[in-house]
Amino acid sequence: MTRSPLIDLASAMRRAPTQERSKAKVRAILDAADELLGEIGYDALVATPWPIVERAGVTVGVFYHYFEGGEAVLEALGLRYFESAGELVDTLASRSYPGWESVVDAVVDTYAGFYGRPSVRELWLNNRLTAVAKEAGREVNDYIYRTITDLLERTSGGTLRLTPMGARITNSIGDQLLRLVEDEAEPARAEMIAEVKIAMRSYCRTFLGGPDRP
Numbered sequence: 211m212t213r214s215p216l217i218d219l220a221s222a223m224r225r226a227p228t229q230e231r232s233k234a235k236v237r238a239i240l241d242a243a244d245e246l247l248g249e250i251g252y253d254a255l256v257a258t259p260w261p262i263v264e265r266a267g268v269t270v271g272v273f274y275h276y277f278e279g280g281e282a283v284l285e286a287l288g289l290r291y292f293e294s295a296g297e298l299v300d301t302l303a304s305r306s307y308p309g310w311e312s313v314v315d316a317v318v319d320t321y322a323g324f325y326g327r328p329s330v331r332e333l334w335l336n337n338r339l340t341a342v343a344k345e346a347g348r349e350v351n352d353y354i355y356r357t358i359t360d361l362l363e364r365t366s367g368g369t370l371r372l373t374p375m376g377a378r379i380t381n382s383i384g385d386q387l388l389r390l391v392e393d394e395a396e397p398a399r400a401e402m403i404a405e406v407k408i409a410m411r412s413y414c415r416t417f418l419g420g421p422d423r424p
Contacts, residue, residue: 214278217293217346222286223276235268238379240290242266243283248328252338255280271365281340288343290335292350298324299354310366317358318384322403325388335389355381362414372417383410 220226227233242265246255255262259280263273298320307313324330333339333403339347359377364369372380387406394402 217289217296217350219289219293221222221342222282224278226277226278230358232276234273234365235266238266238267238268239273239277239283240287243287244329245279247284247287247332247390250334250379252284252336255284259283284333284338285340286344287329288339289346291334292332292343292347295321296350296353299357303357307361307365310362310370310414311411312366313358313361314384314414315407318388318407320408321384322406323389331392335392341401366418369418370414371419372414376413376417380410380413383413395414407418 223236227236238251242262243255246261246265249263256420259270259273259277261268262280266273277286277397289389297414299317302313302316302320305316307316325335334347355377358381359372362380363372387409390405391399391402
């Protein structure tokens with residue numbers, strides 16, 4: 211089984227933790243930033259690291275030992291998001307499905323939950339990522355698209371064969387529509403997720419029997 215691309219969190223840090231105790235402190239800093247993004251937003255955390263320091267329960271010295279400032283923490287957090295996104299598709303690919311339509315449903319449900327996290331919306335969907343995180347994101351997104359396409363084709367028993375452009379559009383339909391979903395409150399959100407599934411399945415059906423469509 212293939213695995214998602216390795217993400218180097220240390221690229222956003224002054225130095226990488228080596229011992230379990232120091233790794234735990236870095237995790238606490240990232241977890242605190244994750245929580246605070248949804249509470250006070252990106253700009254407040256870039257302006258000063260104090261909220262992160264206080265929420266993480268670390269000293270200022272520990273914070274600056276690993277990070278240059280709030281923006282560096284948020285860059286590392288962005289990289290961690292992409293790591294999680296790749297792991298999600300690995301989990302999806304490890305499961306069994308009765309058919310390709312079930313793959314569509316599982317993909318939409320999984321990433322609807324992921325996109326629904328306030329911190330993911332603030333950093334990723336609101337285009338707050340640094341250049342380093344964006345580059346890592348492109349690699350992970352390509353991997354996610356390839357994995358989903360392969361999964362759809364395998365579970366169709368060979369009847370669904372997407373062209374490269376068809377695969378790109380299929381995945382983009384899910385990605386772009388799920389961004390709209392998070393602006394909705396329940397019950398409209400659940401209804402919109404169901405519509406995203408219909409849109410993806412409907413487009414995929416045009417490739418049943420091969421890429422030579424009418």
